[in-house]
Amino acid sequence: MRPKSVKKIVAFCQDIFEDITFAKARQWKEAQPGRKVIGYMPVYVPREFIHAAGMLPLGILGGGADMEVIHGDAYYQSYICRIPRSTIELAITGKLDFVDGMMFPSICDVIRNLSGIWQIMFRDKFVRYFDVPQNFKDEVGGVFYMNELRELKAGLEKLSGQKITAAQLNHSIAVYNENRTWINKLYDFRAAAPWNAPAAEVYLLLRAGMVLPVEEHTQLLKDYLTAAAAEERPLRDNCRVVLVGTFCEQPPLNLIKSLEMAGCYIVDDDNMLVTRWLLEEVPCDGDPIESLAKAFLHHSAETAAKYEADLEQKGSYLLETIRKRAADGVIFAAPSFCDPALLDQPMLVHRLEKLKIPYITMQYAENSGQMQPIREQAGTFADSIKLWSAS
């Protein structure tokens, strides 16, 4: 029996979020002999392949705000971000012992090298560093990417002992198309009435999608939207902001709550981009590898982990998001020591400054505990936006 009210749905998602033993994924695996679970890290992997192989894709996003990292610090120097050390902590303490393989997407050198640590420490597991093209031409980056996808497919086939057919892949594409459609509807719903879909709830819904089977997650999204549309919650005098930089190491949930409490409705963000990476529906009646490759090359989100070949286009994705969501400003919240977010930020800032779009910058770690400075900074930002827009 699925929970139906907003309160129950959010509580259900909160339980999944807080459970660092991944009980739901374990249950899925135990429900049928031979099932396999593949962990993946941010920012993007084509989960359709894992799904088509009959396996469960499991988003690994670090240990969160409350997990004490004891062993993980022995693996990383103090000047490296927190997500790899808490991920190692999860593994060493047995919380990922049921995970049959890990995928490490091409996002930065830290996650890249974590793939090597996994190769050394967990020799019996499937480990895939998932490289993606930074050249977006079909005949150049596209050919490379399609071959990478074929290698991924072969690796999963070897692990499962089963071939992945084109029909299975096309089915998985359709399943993820539907999930993406509902996530986009959730984002549209929040942007239209952010008081009725608080950022923390949207965040928890997305986090649930990192653990649940995709079909179940899609139903959860439908249920939430139905329940949330039936409720009218109090409208606050908040400004509307886009949150940028939270695509890998996760902000503490309290940080997201603090931003809204301080007067900033989050009307878009780059949380869990894997769920919205592909911007258009992927055809599910052709060559699935080609379809996914073309979607990646020509219709995918812009983020710091990607190269923008055209100077004029740099930051245009953010500007379009601001326009589409009628945002008043941007909050750049980057994890400490995050190369992609922090190196990209000055370029995005320059674009905003040219257009006189207000912004603030802040840094966090997944276990940041002190929210008062965040509230003060965000509150001042919200006040200043309201003052400007009133003038």
Place this chain on the structure above:
Amino acid sequence: MSQQVVKSQSQLLQKEMISRNYDRITSGQCKVSSTFVPGNLNELLMCFDIANNLPEINAIQNAMRKKSGEMITDAERSGHSEDVCTYVKADIGMMAKGNIAPNGKPFPDPDLLLLSYTGCFTFMKWFELLREQYQCPTVMLQVPYAADGKPTRNMRDYIVKQLKEEVIPTLEQVSGIKFDIDRLREYLRKSAIAEDDLVWMLEQSKRKPSPIDCYFGGVYYMGPIFTAFRGTDEAIDYYRLLREEIQQRIDLGLCAQTPEGDLPEEKYRLVVEGPPNWTSFREFWQMFYEMGAVVVASSYTKVGGVYDYDNFRHDPDHPLESLADYCLGVYTNRNLPTRVDMLARNVREYEADGLLINSIKSCNSFSAGQLVLMREVEKLTGKPGAFIETDLVDPRYFSPANVKNRLESYFQMIDQKRRAVMAS
């Protein structure tokens, strides 16, 4: 610290070569491409008469002249995070100060940014940042990460295709010169000759005593081949001269050369992982040679190309494929298990006392995973490892007392191990 720095003929020759290259870059007489050391395509740039300007080298030059600290803080004041690569910030800070080259003349704005995206994520963002400033043509060569230890055919084909369809047409357009593959072959043939001498040089530190230091001295020895001279007659001459010098040292039974003369006695033999600190380079080196420590092998001398581990040489018969293989093989583009294997082999084959890691705050490509790497090498070799932390070009992150303290403790540990072996 002695003020009198002892320099060999080859060091003097290299100084002259580098100075000549800066004069060429700043002359306004040729097109200039900024590009990076790992995965640099010097032979290809030479086919288009384009001079090669390397921002990491400029940052190093500024650090050694004690100028990088201010440049970095300037960049931070203009919005760049304290947490990111200090090479990038030194480069951006240098621009704000007029972009003055080591020869005192201003660098011209580059005609091209050749983004060799090899083994370092930061490179990509660095040149996006520079492109914003210079608004000049930018071409990327993406080198896939050799995640499973061996590059695949797909990776190689991808690089070759990018060279053919992106890089070479851009170079033709910028230079106005048509690509001549035979010219490239000739340069690659010359590269291979110099590379043979380079590998000979690297392997001489297997001798006891080692006639060279392969980290502090090594960065000088690698200079020409890692920068603007691979593929030139000058590089061939330089490495021939270096070889003669080293042979002479071997014949005389000399220990490694230091800035204060020949090391009187070789007490410790180390393998070092990670780049050196550049802001206090001499002081850092002194901590080693004063204790009688010589570095017999280092990963940093592989950052611009690995020639000894799997015997790679540029191949004039397969010019573009050879450039692809070169890029794929640079040290930081290899996965952690391969890096472990390389270092463990170094410890064993060079009969080192252990592995020392100089972990660089700025450089996640090197640094992330080094603690695991150290433990693995210890496990494989039975030799003790040690860990120090500094930075590339940010003087705020070089703490001499801490570094010295750790080194002294490490040498004591090696002594204890030796005594234990002798007692058993």
